[in-house]
Amino acid sequence: MPMPDERLRYMAALAEKYPTVAAASSEIVRLEALLRLPKGTEHFMSDLHGEHEAFAHILNNASGVIREKIDLVLGARVPAQERRDLATLIYYPEQKLPELKAAQQDLAAWYRTTLLRLIELCRFVSSKHTRAHVRRCLPQSCAHILDELLHAHFEDHDKDLYYGEIISSIIRHRRADAYILRFCEVIKRLAVDRLHIVGDVFDRGPRPDLILDSLMEYHDVDIQWGNHDVVWMGAAAGSALCVATVLKTTLAYNNADTVERGYGISLRPLDHLAAECYAGREVARFMPHADARTDREPANLLRIAQMHKAIAVILFKLESQAIARNPDFGMAERDLLTRVDYAAGTVRCAGRVHPLLDADLPTVDPAAPAALTAREAAVMDELVRNFRDSKALQRHVQFLYAKGSLYKICNGNLLYHGAVPMTPDGGFAAAVFGGRSYAGRALFDYCDRRARDGYFAPAGSAARLAGQDFLWYLWCGRLSPVFGRSAMTTFERLFLADPATHAEQKDPYYRLINAPGTAEAILREFGLSGEGCHIVNGHVPVRAIEGESPVKGGGRLIVIDGGFCRAYHEKTGIAGYTLVYSSHGLTLRTHQPFESREKAIREDEDITSRSEYIYTAPRRILVADTDEGRRRRARIGDLEALVAAYEDGSLREDVR
Numbered sequence: 001m002p003m004p005d006e007r008l009r010y011m012a013a014l015a016e017k018y019p020t021v022a023a024a025s026s027e028i029v030r031l032e033a034l035l036r037l038p039k040g041t042e043h044f045m046s047d048l049h050g051e052h053e054a055f056a057h058i059l060n061n062a063s064g065v066i067r068e069k070i071d072l073v074l075g076a077r078v079p080a081q082e083r084r085d086l087a088t089l090i091y092y093p094e095q096k097l098p099e100l101k102a103a104q105q106d107l108a109a110w111y112r113t114t115l116l117r118l119i120e121l122c123r124f125v126s127s128k129h130t131r132a133h134v135r136r137c138l139p140q141s142c143a144h145i146l147d148e149l150l151h152a153h154f155e156d157h158d159k160d161l162y163y164g165e166i167i168s169s170i171i172r173h174r175r176a177d178a179y180i181l182r183f184c185e186v187i188k189r190l191a192v193d194r195l196h197i198v199g200d201v202f203d204r205g206p207r208p209d210l211i212l213d214s215l216m217e218y219h220d221v222d223i224q225w226g227n228h229d230v231v232w233m234g235a236a237a238g239s240a241l242c243v244a245t246v247l248k249t250t251l252a253y254n255n256a257d258t259v260e261r262g263y264g265i266s267l268r269p270l271d272h273l274a275a276e277c278y279a280g281r282e283v284a285r286f287m288p289h290a291d292a293r294t295d296r297e298p299a300n301l302l303r304i305a306q307m308h309k310a311i312a313v314i315l316f317k318l319e320s321q322a323i324a325r326n327p328d329f330g331m332a333e334r335d336l337l338t339r340v341d342y343a344a345g346t347v348r349c350a351g352r353v354h355p356l357l358d359a360d361l362p363t364v365d366p367a368a369p370a371a372l373t374a375r376e377a378a379v380m381d382e383l384v385r386n387f388r389d390s391k392a393l394q395r396h397v398q399f400l401y402a403k404g405s406l407y408k409i410c411n412g413n414l415l416y417h418g419a420v421p422m423t424p425d426g427g428f429a430a431a432v433f434g435g436r437s438y439a440g441r442a443l444f445d446y447c448d449r450r451a452r453d454g455y456f457a458p459a460g461s462a463a464r465l466a467g468q469d470f471l472w473y474l475w476c477g478r479l480s481p482v483f484g485r486s487a488m489t490t491f492e493r494l495f496l497a498d499p500a501t502h503a504e505q506k507d508p509y510y511r512l513i514n515a516p517g518t519a520e521a522i523l524r525e526f527g528l529s530g531e532g533c534h535i536v537n538g539h540v541p542v543r544a545i546e547g548e549s550p551v552k553g554g555g556r557l558i559v560i561d562g563g564f565c566r567a568y569h570e571k572t573g574i575a576g577y578t579l580v581y582s583s584h585g586l587t588l589r590t591h592q593p594f595e596s597r598e599k600a601i602r603e604d605e606d607i608t609s610r611s612e613y614i615y616t617a618p619r620r621i622l623v624a625d626t627d628e629g630r631r632r633r634a635r636i637g638d639l640e641a642l643v644a645a646y647e648d649g650s651l652r653e654d655v656r
Helices: 005-017 021-035 053-077 081-091 093-102 107-125 129-139 141-152 159-172 176-191 208-217 227-237 240-252 256-263 267-280 297-327 374-389 390-403 441-456 462-476 492-493 516-525 566-572 597-603 628-645
Strands: 041-045 194-197 223-225 346-349 350-356 408-411 415-417 432-434 434-440 535-537 558-559 577-583 585-591 610-616
Touching: 005 628, 021 297, 021 434, 021 628, 041 346, 041 390, 053 081, 053 107, 053 176, 053 566, 053 585, 081 093, 081 107, 081 256, 093 107, 093 176, 093 597, 107 159, 107 176, 107 577, 129 141, 129 176, 141 176, 159 176, 194 408, 208 256, 208 390, 223 390, 223 408, 227 240, 227 374, 227 390, 227 441, 240 256, 240 297, 240 462, 256 390, 267 297, 267 374, 297 374, 374 390, 390 441, 432 441, 434 441, 441 462, 462 597, 516 535, 558 577
Parallel strands: 041 194, 194 223, 415 535, 535 558
Antiparallel strands: 041 577, 346 350, 408 415, 432 434, 577 585, 585 610
């Protein structure tokens, strides 16, 4: 039967790369060999919240994978302290190398020993990769020598003599430092194939921008957006509402450095407004959260509190406007500014009248509480321009869009940050937008499209403006897949004493996921089934200190937000969970607090971690079992069809 025209055109395009039977057959053999290699290691992290030092350390040590490899390869024949030194050298090579060199009496001997150990370790971590892949990971400046050291066949060479001569030459020509640095980087590169960030890079911690700089340099990464991410995406898109939201959070945690130093965005317009409107007024409710790493000078804290109050009032006004123009959001009860009795100093909230703890609101007009003053409007216009003009922020947000999404399905695992909104009886809750109902996976897909409209739809278009409002809805909407609560009770926590009004009721999802059936139903909704399929979830810190387990749904769902953020440590009792998915299965890593980068380098202070196998594969997982394996098998099928087309004369070989 002749090949259909469309298929023949595809075969002809493929033939340009593989012009002969021999070329196509060789590629088939290469791809089939790759399918038999062990699956690469995947590393999952979540809820980083600006804690760049802890993030960098866990990224460097691959949640303990590097140290495990060192202990496995070098074992008891190398003293424990020397193994710790080697681990720190691999984590922080440029910082640790000068310190270790300064401590040596015989530097040449130390160079020789260290290089031999790094070669041995590098050979081990490269063993599950093809030589071509390893070559691509080597720095061009010394790739040839590194390749020789890693792939020498000792049936042809005396190992000690071969390594000894090359290492002696490296030391003699003063290249030892460069090769040590390169080996350390290659080991980290080969130890982990892919990094998954399951949401919330931004807010609370001091430098999310540094985290994003690191992620942009990482060899293979994807990001599932969290609610703290989408609101920054909206701010970068030019939403005044999202700008006010991120500034309110930034000032509440005394992290102006993130905005000013990290992104070059001046807060001077807001500072001047705060000084004009709130100097000498009540701002006690707006003092920032305590963190020893931030400026604690009383005069500066007062200035931050004034700015915090100024932007909070603007935020509540802008929220009121967004709620009014988006009835689909179903958030009318959140428009609390219009429910304030300004003469009495009270507000109607949750069916009751409550006294305001702070009724000093000089910029609010009781006759039009949602209207910005002319001065507030001018300040917001300038701040929006500053966010749009920040090249660093725009670069980071474009990266979040390029590498990110609301969820990801990868190698049988479903990754998302928040929750699949559910009804109390276990069904998927439906949200109605534009007269259409969305639930389960369809809701995630719809929200993802709207989030992209907010940044990429034509400037000034209705779709772009509506998309920016939707990015704010994703931050705090009741049926937002990245929020998962009844309401963001910011107003209540600032202005009302009754703690019952502060509660943010969790979606039924968080109760239902304890049952195996719920996790299995969610996996089916996203097209997954089988023992090896799992859900990886972030967003809500696991209170390990109270005995809560991160493993839910009969082992099918793992929550890996254990509290990277220092503000959570007292509540959780730990400093975060991460997950490692190797060719042997899934391992949960529980981490204790990280003190500082300086102490890690100076004292070889690693993060104390505990490992727990969540899933052990019945046999070693191969590339053939992965998404990449399926793509390669499809490619093999195409190449086999190309060979058949050559052999039956449908296409002619180019034998020139």
